[in-house]
Amino acid sequence: MSVRPYRDIARRKCRQIKVGAVRVGGDAPITVQSMTNTLTADAKATIAQIQALEAAGADIVRVSCPDEESTAAMGEIVRAAKVPIVADIHFHYKRAIEAAKAGAACLRINPGNIGSADRVKEVVKAAKDHGCAMRIGVNAGSLERELLERYGEPCPEAMVESALDHAKILEDNDFFEFKISVKASDVFLAVAAYQGLADACDYPLHLGITEAGGFRSGTVKSSIGMGSLLWAGIGDTIRVSLSADPVEEIKVGFDILKSLNLRHRGVNIISCPSCARQQYEVIKTVERLEQRIAHINTPMTVSVIGCVVNGPGEARETDIGFTGGGNGTHQVYIAGVPHHRLKDADIVDHLVELIEKKAAEIEAAKAAAAAASGAKTAAE
Structure with missing residues (x-):
């Protein structure tokens, strides 16, 4: 039994695929x-951007291949990347075949857009020959005309039907290493x-609210849409479209996943919005x-609270806590326990x-545990 069952998320059970060395789906x-x-x-420019994304923690990076010049550059891009390239x-x-070879x-x-059955077979063969996975990408803005005429507008049922129809094309070609997305700019x-697709199949799902907007509005829409799905256990890989x-x-x-306790990377800062009670800025x-x-990838939680109303309580639940106090004297907590006070010093430098x-302590402990585990395995 979980200590805090209200925090538990039961992820949807699905099959697992591999995108390069990265596993998607399952556990x-x-x-x-x-x-x-x-x-x-x-x-050169594409590689530079991929490297920036890798530094930020990206697990997978997608690049668009609209023409032959793009696929011609794929080999160099893939060789320079440390993460799998989609x-x-x-x-x-032909662009799909060229990208697979690269x-x-x-x-x-979108298998339905590739063309004839023979062309789909060629793409599937290239994927099999070169160890490629696939993603069926259904988008509300580009649904098939037949579905739009039958349903009258983009709707959940039409999108699920499109996804399953495309999945069947790959299944009929004895290909099952794929994930599916059904994106729309409308959160609802x-x-x-x-939700409909999660009930209808057991393939991994790629989540996204497509064309979500600018940084602030797109973040809000993506957090509401993907957050509600992830909270319900739906979703195996995500892309925030901004x-x-x-x-x-x-x-x-990562912030969305951290908020739901689904994945941790870097420091999670818990801070107050500040008010007249704050004892520092x-x-x-x-x-x-x-x-x-920003350079720290080690998962930990730090609370930075302006006064003693909520500061001590928040600090009890964090690795490092900081609470503002009177006369410029502030309280520092370590592992939830009062540790020392700080006065007349730079708060940021100290934190x-x-x-x-x-x-460093966390990473050293992880390394020691890994070494001990390796030694035990070798001894057995």
Whole structure:
């Protein structure tokens, strides 16, 4: 029995596939991905953006392949990348074959747009020959005309039917290494479509609210849509679609997963919005602190609270806690217990020092545990 059952999320049971070396579905961690917005034919610029995404924690990166120049650059891009590269294919089946040969780990396709049955077979053969997975990408904005005429408009039922029809095309070609997405810019439509698809199949699901908007509005829409699905146990890999720097998509994606306790990366800062009770400038302190600890990947929780109303309570639940006190004398907590006071010193410098020390301790403990486990295995 869980100690806090109200926090438990029972993930939907589904089959597992591999995108390169990354597992998706089953009991694998929910992966976070983004997409480059450079010209793929410009390999140097695309590689630079992929490296920035890798530094932010991306598990998978997608690049668009609209033309032969793009797939010609794929080999160089794949060789430079540390994460699996997904080739985004629309309409032209030859681009999919070229991307598979160039080393793409996954092909994002719409089998219904590829063309004849023979062309689909060629794409499937290329995927099998080169170890590619696939993603069936259904989008409310590009549903088949027949479905729109029958249903009258994009709706959850039409999107699920489209996804299952495309899945059958791959199944009929004896191909099962694929995941599915049913994206829409309308949160209600996307959520309902994913709920229907989750009930209708056991394939891994790629979540996204497509064309969600700018940084702030897109973050809100994505958090509501994907957050509600993830809370219900639906979703195996996610992409936050923002009209912003792709690196921000990765950051928001991890923040969504951290909020639901589904995955942890880096420092989770719990901070108050500040008010007249604050004993130091909370907002500026948190802004500076976030910048200074952006390089830390070790999971931990830090509370930064302006006064003693909620500060001690929040600190009890965090690795490191900081609570504002009177006369410029503040309380620092370690592992939920009062540890020392801070007066007349730079708060951010002090917290960064504590956080880096804690991160080093956590990583050292992990390394020691791994070494002990390896020694035990060798002895057996």
